[in-house]
Structure formats: structure tokens, C-alpha cells
Amino acid sequence: MENKVERIKNAIRDVPDFPKEGILFKDITPVLQNAELFALSVELFADVLKNTNIDVVAAVESRGFIFGAALALKLNKGFVPIRKPGKLPYKTFKETYELEYGTDALEIHQDAVKTGQKVVLIDDLLATGGTAVAAAQLIERCGGQIASICFLIELTFLEGIKKLEGYPVQTLIKF
Ligand SMILES: O=P(O)(O)OC[C@H]1O[C@H](OP(=O)(O)OP(=O)(O)O)[C@H](O)[C@@H]1O
Numbered sequence: 001m002e003n004k005v006e007r008i009k010n011a012i013r014d015v016p017d018f019p020k021e022g023i024l025f026k027d028i029t030p031v032l033q034n035a036e037l038f039a040l041s042v043e044l045f046a047d048v049l050k051n052t053n054i055d056v057v058a059a060v061e062s063r064g065f066i067f068g069a070a071l072a073l074k075l076n077k078g079f080v081p082i083r084k085p086g087k088l089p090y091k092t093f094k095e096t097y098e099l100e101y102g103t104d105a106l107e108i109h110q111d112a113v114k115t116g117q118k119v120v121l122i123d124d125l126l127a128t129g130g131t132a133v134a135a136a137q138l139i140e141r142c143g144g145q146i147a148s149i150c151f152l153i154e155l156t157f158l159e160g161i162k163k164l165e166g167y168p169v170q171t172l173i174k175f
């Protein structure tokens, strides 16, 4: 497990001043373009969730979809997309939130999660935590229970984990 984490961590590329001056962007594309590392990262998610009872996997557009959809297939679960506004065609719930580099909003289909379903929420990265809180609230508004919130990367200095107090959170790679 340690070795897997280190191998993926070493492949994540730092891009200074993207998308704004002062932001050190953690670029996961080198992980994705390497078949072995991409598979390892999905395995890491599956490893930390092996004792968690899950009905469905949810993930946040757009980088979260990459890992969330792959994990859903691996676990043989359905997939729920949480999207940026105006993208989902049916009736939605909406939550607005703040980002490390701006504000945004997310939507979920009102019937995406059934009452009482246990949902694992996946995203690539935890920064300030605003995205994850909004996504978790959307799942709860549908009647779902958060079984776990999992991130490939946590930017610990931003302390986003504090916003997620009360939720079971697992982060695989810390910077
Ligand atoms: O913890 P937070 O401060 O809320 O930030 C984390 C979010 O920011 C990034 O997404 P972004 O909104 O940049 O969208 P993208 O996945 O479409 O690139 C990342 O993929 C997380 O979803």
C-alpha cells in the first residue's frame, strides 16, 4: 500500500500559477496516462473501501468522474454524477460553494439516490472542502447516507478536512 501511494504521489505534477497566480496546481494527468498507475489509483480507492457497505458511487464533475466511474465498475455498483449547473437534464437539487480559486455550484438529479442508500462520494482532490460539502449535502437532500468520502489527494495545509467533520473521510495521498 505504502509503495503504491508513493508511486502515484511521485507521478503527480506540480504546475505553478494555474489556473490563477499563487495556486500550485496538482496535475493528475501523468497518473491517468500511465495504465499501471491509473489502475493502482483505482485499486487504492477499492482497498480503503473494502470494509464499507456501499450501494452506489457518486462523484463530482469533472476529475472526480474519472476515478468515480472506474471505481463503480470495479465494485460493480451504479454511478451517480454530480455536475456543474445546467448540465443535468431532469429535476435537480442545487448547492453553491467556494473553491480554492473561485465559486461554483453543483447539481444532482433529485431521483439519483434513493432514500437510505449508502453512498460513497469520490473526488480527485480535497482543497478547501467546499466542493465535497456541497456534494455531500446534495446526496443527503436526495435521502442518501454518506458511507464514505474518498479523495486521491488531500492538500492538508488548506484544512478542508475540518469542513467535513462528522463525515467518514479517507484521503489516499497527502501533500
Ligand atoms: O476542496 P475544494 O476547494 O472545493 O476544491 C476541490 C475541487 O476542485 C477541483 O475541481 P474543479 O472545480 O477545479 O473542477 P474540475 O474537476 O472540472 O477540474 C477538484 O477536482 C475538486 O473537485
Ligand SMILES: Nc1ncnc2[nH]cnc12
Binding pocket: 023, 024, 025, 026, 027, 100, 101, 125, 127, 128, 155
Ligand atoms: N491546488 C489544486 N490543484 C488541483 N486541483 C485543485 N482543486 C482545488 N485546488 C486545486
